[in-house]
Amino acid sequence: MPDDTLPDDTLPDSTLLWYIPNQTHPGHRGEPAVAEHNGLDHLTEHARALEDDGWDGALLGTSWGRPDTFTVATALAARTTTFRPLIAVRPGYWRPAHLAASAATLDHLTGGRVDVNIVSGQDDLAAYGDAEGDPAHRYARTREFLQIVRRLWTQDEVTYEGEHFSVRGSRLGIRPADVAGRRHPRLYFGGASDAAQRVAATEADVQLFWGEPLDDVAERIARLRALALELGREHDPLEFGLRVTTVVRDTTEEAWDAAEAKVAQMAAAAGAQPSAGHRPAAVGQQRLLDLAARGEVLDGNLYTTPGRFGGEGAATTWLVGSPQDVAASLRRYQDLGVTHFVLSDTPYLEEIRRQGRQLLPLLRG
Incomplete structure (x- = not known):
C-alpha cells in the first residue's frame, strides 16, 4: 500500500498539463463517443475546464490523419485566456523556418502561451511526403x-547549412513573447534511444519520459545530464517531464477497483489474451512493455498491466490511487528533478474536473 504520510512540499514551480487527444474518430482509450467530439465547441469545453480547474494547459496529440495540431491550438488559444497549448509537431511534416514563424506568431498573439x-x-x-525512415x-x-528553430527565435538573422535543412539570411518579422x-x-522532446538522448541533451528544453519507475527515471536523468556535459550543451540546463496516465478516485481502494475494471475491459477487447506480435520499433515503448516482467505494480502504485492488453505510450503504465497517493508519487518524481507533468485519464472531460479539483490542490499548495 502507498505511504499515507505526505510531505509538506508541493509542486509550485512545476508545469501541470493535461492531454487533449485530438482524434478524428471518437472513443479514444474508452472515451464515450460524443457527437462533434472534435468540434470547436466540444474542444473549447475541455480547454476552458482546464482553465477553470487550475491546469496550465494541455498537450495536443499528433499523427497523420488527426486534425492538424497547430490549427486546433490556434482555435483554442483564441477562445481562452490562460490555456497553454503544448503543440506536437513533426520534422518532415514541418520545415523549421515555417514552424519557427508560426509558433512565434501565435506566441506573440497569445502573450507567451505556446510551447x-x-x-x-x-x-x-x-x-x-516524407521519406526519412532511418x-x-x-x-x-x-x-x-x-537548432534552426531556436536560432530564428533568438537571433536577428540566421544562415545555416546542414545536411537536412538550410536557410540563408532568414529573419522573423515577429518574435515570440518575452x-x-x-x-x-x-x-519539449521525447525518445529513449541513444540517438534521441543525444539530441535531447544538447538541443531540447524539456525531455519527456513515459511512466517508468523512479529508479529508471533517475538513471535516465543522470545519463542526460552527463551527456549534456560531455557534448557541450550551450543552452539553459535541460528540464525533465513525465507523461503518464493517472487513475484517481476518492480512496485507494476505489482507484484500484476502477483501474482493474478498465484493464478488464481492455482484456475483453483483446480476447483476454496479452498483446503479442513484433517488438515495437520505439525504444521507449519497449522499455515500458518490459516493465510487466518486473511486477504488476512497481513503486507502490505504478500499474504495468495495461501494457499487456494494448496500452501504448502514456496508457502503458498508470499511476493509481487516491489524490493523496498520486500526489505523493508525483512529488517523488519531482525529487528526482522532474518539473513538467502531462497527466490524463478517460473520460477526459470528467477527469479534467475530478483531478483538477482533487489532485491539483495537493500539488499547487
Whole structure:
C-alpha cells in the first residue's frame, strides 16, 4: 500500500498539463463517443475546464490523419485566456523556418502561451511526403530542426547549412513573447534511444519520459545530464517531464477497483489474451512493455498491466490511487528533478474536473 504520510512540499514551480487527444474518430482509450467530439465547441469545453480547474494547459496529440495540431491550438488559444497549448509537431511534416514563424506568431498573439513538442518517431511518412525512415538520419534531422528553430527565435538573422535543412539570411518579422525571462516557447522532446538522448541533451528544453519507475527515471536523468556535459550543451540546463496516465478516485481502494475494471475491459477487447506480435520499433515503448516482467505494480502504485492488453505510450503504465497517493508519487518524481507533468485519464472531460479539483490542490499548495 502507498505511504499515507505526505510531505509538506508541493509542486509550485512545476508545469501541470493535461492531454487533449485530438482524434478524428471518437472513443479514444474508452472515451464515450460524443457527437462533434472534435468540434470547436466540444474542444473549447475541455480547454476552458482546464482553465477553470487550475491546469496550465494541455498537450495536443499528433499523427497523420488527426486534425492538424497547430490549427486546433490556434482555435483554442483564441477562445481562452490562460490555456497553454503544448503543440506536437513533426520534422518532415514541418520545415523549421515555417514552424519557427508560426509558433512565434501565435506566441506573440497569445502573450507567451505556446510551447512545442517535437516528435521524431515513425509515422505514416509517405502520406505526407516524407521519406526519412532511418532512425539515425531522422534524429540528425531533428537536431538541425531544433537548432534552426531556436536560432530564428533568438537571433536577428540566421544562415545555416546542414545536411537536412538550410536557410540563408532568414529573419522573423515577429518574435515570440518575452514573458518573465522566457524568451521563446519551450521545446519539449521525447525518445529513449541513444540517438534521441543525444539530441535531447544538447538541443531540447524539456525531455519527456513515459511512466517508468523512479529508479529508471533517475538513471535516465543522470545519463542526460552527463551527456549534456560531455557534448557541450550551450543552452539553459535541460528540464525533465513525465507523461503518464493517472487513475484517481476518492480512496485507494476505489482507484484500484476502477483501474482493474478498465484493464478488464481492455482484456475483453483483446480476447483476454496479452498483446503479442513484433517488438515495437520505439525504444521507449519497449522499455515500458518490459516493465510487466518486473511486477504488476512497481513503486507502490505504478500499474504495468495495461501494457499487456494494448496500452501504448502514456496508457502503458498508470499511476493509481487516491489524490493523496498520486500526489505523493508525483512529488517523488519531482525529487528526482522532474518539473513538467502531462497527466490524463478517460473520460477526459470528467477527469479534467475530478483531478483538477482533487489532485491539483495537493500539488499547487
